[in-house]
Amino acid sequence: MKTGFLFPGQGAQFSGMGKKLFDEFKSVREVFELASDTLKLNMKKLCFESSNSELKLTFNAQPSILTVSFAGLTVLKEILGMYPALSAGHSLGEWTALLSAGSISFEDALKCVRKRGEFMQESIPGINPSMAAIIGISSKEVEDVLKNMEGVYPANYNSSTQTVISGKEEAVEEAVEKLKEKKARAVYLNVSAPFHTPFMKPAEGKMREFLKDITFRDPSIPVLKNIDAEVYKSADEIKDSLARQISSPVRWTDCMRKFLQMEPEIIIETGPRPVLINFIEGGEEIKKFSVCEPKDIKILEREIK
Template structure:
């Protein structure tokens, strides 16, 4: 069985998607649809500047467009339809476009708004995020239990967890966890994503989602909120909203995919972040990153 994976923020780089555009008709059509929906997107992808591409409102539609284009190039080249799909944070939206739950154009407009709302939810400097490594989740939970406004944001691998929330609380948690021999690194982000502080963004996006049609996906897509495969369109819409304020349960998602029989994980879009997390979380599975036609051809030659 195959699982299609789609990355979230942090996987972007100037130039991403250009090889797909030049080497795949299906990818080119997907990226041209993205450009028609959000004019200027392709120029941002290929020319930057990097600081502009990093902006949340730009980064989210950029990653969605490139992830979907990579998936379309893979299918055009003869790649098998996945049994399941999953995406990390923003990547969950890309997974639903690939599965046909959402039209590409609707998803691009929605994630542009999602990025704007998330950026505007908390004034710059009032929120923070930090990656905690080399200590078990139990230690992290123990140290943040008494700190107001600090929550789990991303459970990425058994030894990598991200915390999010009020800046002063996150800084305090970092110091406490360093004393417990954790490696704790403040992340260069502009807002405390996946925390209850994002509630204003969730409420604003709910209005935009009201009249957007959702269809039953062609294959189940895992929810970051439940860590279960979801197929009901109305439930998917609700969970995509809840995702803004809830933890990304990536470890559980990967473990569930393996338990359901998935042996091959294919990451579509830009970078190798999710491929690396598969390797650090699961044993006895294969993971490949597909960002160019050459990588797609190589994976297909190996039976992907």
């Protein structure tokens, strides 16, 4: 069965994420232990006992989400023998997608996303950041409003009717008011930085330098890039793409269009909670599942038999 995997990015985190899988499966506990040893922190405590405000901090959110997502993938391989035939991840999730394709080790991925989070957090001195999901109008309508404004940019093209905008708090608020005049609905996101905007250029530069010492391998399966929705052709592309991704918009709508064109028979999202599965447009004939808890694995097992 041709299985496509999706992996979420920052915003999926919450206190207690992954605990039910941790309690149920030894392999998940081993993933958490390896994460703790690699980063010299208590990943169990970070995921299960931290406040939501602590988890919101980018350098905490990113390694914890990657750990929970990878733990879910590990269990599916172990229990159901399910391996990805293609994968994609949203922002941070692209790292998990590359991990699922064997392009990077879990340990190196953890170190990289921890640094990625630190670099992104450091890029915003003096800026009150804000992000908002604009719902109910097209991305073109959002772009038309933002093109004559400063300090706010399209950050995530999530679906045909949801675009996330990002930037300075006052600019985002002004844009939201203008977009509401076009009958859009806005949901402010609980973030600590203006992700995927030019404000992240300093982080992009630092990440590019850090990645010089990281070894990547050619992906063993198709993995889609956030920056242009193209499939990685080789390891040579990975460092540049992951660096550029930090300050570039996530073209998720295009990624999902390409993903469906590759004709997966089943789509599975693993992570703290269902996110990306809700953005899929089309592919009604394809079975779609989110695996976040042991009960999700039982449901999936029944469905695929």
